[in-house]
Amino acid sequence: MTQPIISVRNLHKWYSGVHAIKGVTLDFMPNEAVGLIGDNGAGKSTLINILSGLQRPSEGEVLMEGKRADIDSPRAAMDHGIETIYQYNSMVPTMSIARNLFIGREPLKFSLFGLGVMDRKKMAEESVQAIADVDLHLRSPDARVGELSGGQRQGVAIARAMHFKSKVMILDEPTNHLAVKETNKVIEFVRGLKALGITGIFISHNIHHVLDCCDRIVAMARGEVVLDKRTVDIDMDEIMDVL
Amino acid sequence: MKRLLKIYMEKPELAALVLLIVLVIVFQIASDGVFLSASNLRGILGILPEIGLMVIGVTILMIAGEFDLSVGSVFALMPMTMAVLLADGLPFFPAFLAGLLVCAAIGFVNGYLTIQFNIPSFITTLGMLFMARSLTVVISGGFPPLLPNDLPNWLFTVFVGPGDLFRMSFIWFAVIAILASLMMSHTNFGNWIKATGGFLPAAKAMGIPTARVKIAAFMLCSMLAGFAGMIQVLRLGSPLPSIGEGWELQAVAAAVIGGTALAGGIGAVMGGVVGAVLIRVIDNGLVLSQVDANWFKFAIGFLTILAVVANAWLGKRAKSIKVETSK
Numbered sequence A: 001m002t003q004p005i006i007s008v009r010n011l012h013k014w015y016s017g018v019h020a021i022k023g024v025t026l027d028f029m030p031n032e033a034v035g036l037i038g039d040n041g042a043g044k045s046t047l048i049n050i051l052s053g054l055q056r057p058s059e060g061e062v063l064m065e066g067k068r069a070d071i072d073s074p075r076a077a078m079d080h081g082i083e084t085i086y087q088y089n090s091m092v093p094t095m096s097i098a099r100n101l102f103i104g105r106e107p108l109k110f111s112l113f114g115l116g117v118m119d120r121k122k123m124a125e126e127s128v129q130a131i132a133d134v135d136l137h138l139r140s141p142d143a144r145v146g147e148l149s150g151g152q153r154q155g156v157a158i159a160r161a162m163h164f165k166s167k168v169m170i171l172d173e174p175t176n177h178l179a180v181k182e183t184n185k186v187i188e189f190v191r192g193l194k195a196l197g198i199t200g201i202f203i204s205h206n207i208h209h210v211l212d213c214c215d216r217i218v219a220m221a222r223g224e225v226v227l228d229k230r231t232v233d234i235d236m237d238e239i240m241d242v243l
Numbered sequence B: 001m002k003r004l005l006k007i008y009m010e011k012p013e014l015a016a017l018v019l020l021i022v023l024v025i026v027f028q029i030a031s032d033g034v035f036l037s038a039s040n041l042r043g044i045l046g047i048l049p050e051i052g053l054m055v056i057g058v059t060i061l062m063i064a065g066e067f068d069l070s071v072g073s074v075f076a077l078m079p080m081t082m083a084v085l086l087a088d089g090l091p092f093f094p095a096f097l098a099g100l101l102v103c104a105a106i107g108f109v110n111g112y113l114t115i116q117f118n119i120p121s122f123i124t125t126l127g128m129l130f131m132a133r134s135l136t137v138v139i140s141g142g143f144p145p146l147l148p149n150d151l152p153n154w155l156f157t158v159f160v161g162p163g164d165l166f167r168m169s170f171i172w173f174a175v176i177a178i179l180a181s182l183m184m185s186h187t188n189f190g191n192w193i194k195a196t197g198g199f200l201p202a203a204k205a206m207g208i209p210t211a212r213v214k215i216a217a218f219m220l221c222s223m224l225a226g227f228a229g230m231i232q233v234l235r236l237g238s239p240l241p242s243i244g245e246g247w248e249l250q251a252v253a254a255a256v257i258g259g260t261a262l263a264g265g266i267g268a269v270m271g272g273v274v275g276a277v278l279i280r281v282i283d284n285g286l287v288l289s290q291v292d293a294n295w296f297k298f299a300i301g302f303l304t305i306l307a308v309v310a311n312a313w314l315g316k317r318a319k320s321i322k323v324e325t326s327k
Helices: A044-051 A074-079 A097-101 A120-133 A150-163 A180-196 A207-213 A236-242 B002-010 B014-030 B038-063 B071-087 B092-116 B121-140 B168-186 B188-198 B200-205 B210-236 B247-257 B269-288 B295-320
Strands: A006-015 A018-028 A033-038 A059-064 A082-085 A108-112 A115-118 A168-172 A199-204 A216-221 A224-230
Touching: A006 A044, A018 A044, A018 A224, A033 A044, A033 A180, A033 A207, A044 A082, A044 A168, A044 A199, A074 A082, A082 A150, A097 A120, A097 A150, A097 B188, A115 B188, A120 A150, A150 A168, A150 A180, A168 A180, A180 A199, A180 A207, A199 A207, A216 A236, A224 A236, B002 B295, B014 B269, B014 B295, B038 B071, B038 B168, B038 B188, B038 B210, B038 B247, B038 B269, B071 B092, B071 B121, B071 B210, B071 B247, B092 B121, B092 B210, B168 B188, B168 B210, B168 B269, B188 B200, B188 B210, B200 B210, B247 B269, B247 B295, B269 B295
Parallel strands: A033 A199, A033 A216, A082 A168, A168 A199
Antiparallel strands: A006 A018, A006 A059, A108 A115, A216 A224
16 A cells, blocks of 8 residues: 555644644545545634645654654745645735745855845746646736736645645645636646645635545544545545534 | 846846936936036945945845844944953954854844744844844943054055045955855855845755854844944044934835845845945935035935835836746
8 A cells, every 4th residue: 555645644733722623543545636525613624724835734644655743833844845825825926926936045146045146037937837827827937926816826835836746735625705707717726736746635614616626634623523435435425424 | 038027027126226326316416416426426335335235235135034223333342342351452363253253143043032932133132233233332331432543444444446436344245245145045054044045944944054044134134234323433534422322223224125025035245336326326316416415314214115016016016027038
């Protein structure tokens, strides 16, 4: 059997008095598209925040390809190859597409203690390539992200994750507040991850969006995993029941 | 062509630059050609670096999404610290470094308190405005110490350039402005400042050390303000405890006139520089045009509002110009 790319072992998280995650154990396989669903407060955001380095678990551990991974910051998660795309906050609207693609990971001509002069030519060239790779047709890479539609922004975020060759892409409610056409585009992106060998974790309220593009569905409720099945074996009533 | 137009309309410093050119022409005519004469330019360029250096720091900090009201007080505290140490017999450079260190410490405290306790920097630096001003008076003991005669004025205040057009301070100002501008546009640190001020959650999620970026911007801002204050004191020859009063708001006005957004993320060092030049030009031009000099503050206030309105309008127009990629 192949080794899981991410394994979560007996994960717990308490917030002052609230037990948000109660011993979650899950495996995500390489090249798999997993849909993570659940109501508000089911614990999915907490789980995702732990995987993307925004929060630390109270108990339990995360393994990356079988090895214990200490994900103590968003940067550490990225260094492990986990890229997270949030509903709103993955782009700086006042900055250009090219600059957004490289925030925090700017290619440098030379540097001293991590600070240095950016290779702007490389940034411009690579951003054009990265955008073309996800089949987005945008104005120049110098356009501000604030001028893009919600779907285009998600496209740029996905282009960024692909450019940095992430192994796991977490999409946190990427289809919220998007028009139908834009939503379909995002779903296309998730389907396309498989061909690129990237594991996708797609969090959504909308069960239909998830069923459309994922191989496997994990449902959470009250901080626990209540369902974990291949998409082909699932019927809607079953999901409704557990949620 | 359309594309070029769009690029320029999106430059926040554009409105200020156009205004500057218009005003220079107006003052030149109104003053019967005195405004652009060498002796008048010497006056403007001699004082410009003092507000200008402060504006550079304030602009960068505002782009990072924070605000510093204490710069006017730090402007006075740094040279006073230096003067007191000089009066105690310390040589110039150690005293200079000690003064800058005090500024760096104040910037650090401003930044640390703002971030650690999650309070608006408006409040932290308002408190610091009073404390630093008070410290300035206290350490002077009420009587500002006399400056020694052997200070390196050749490095800061002597007239240089063709026809002695500007002071050494102008060279410092120009070099620092260019370096700061390059830092914002060409280094990853500049990118982090823009991201931190542009949208904090995204900057954090992308792994930028936003707290450190902001604290660094606070420290830079204080140090530039202190350095500017020292230059003024060397020019005047005496460390007055009241210098720089009200300058914090002029500096913010200059940054805003230059296209910097109060909310952060948008702005340019060169815009702030243009804003600072505008303020000096108005101050000087009103006098030369024999307008009641009390209109100065009115003009600054009017321009501040005008600049914001003009930038909002230009931004909107620029957005509506669609430029497709050539495939």
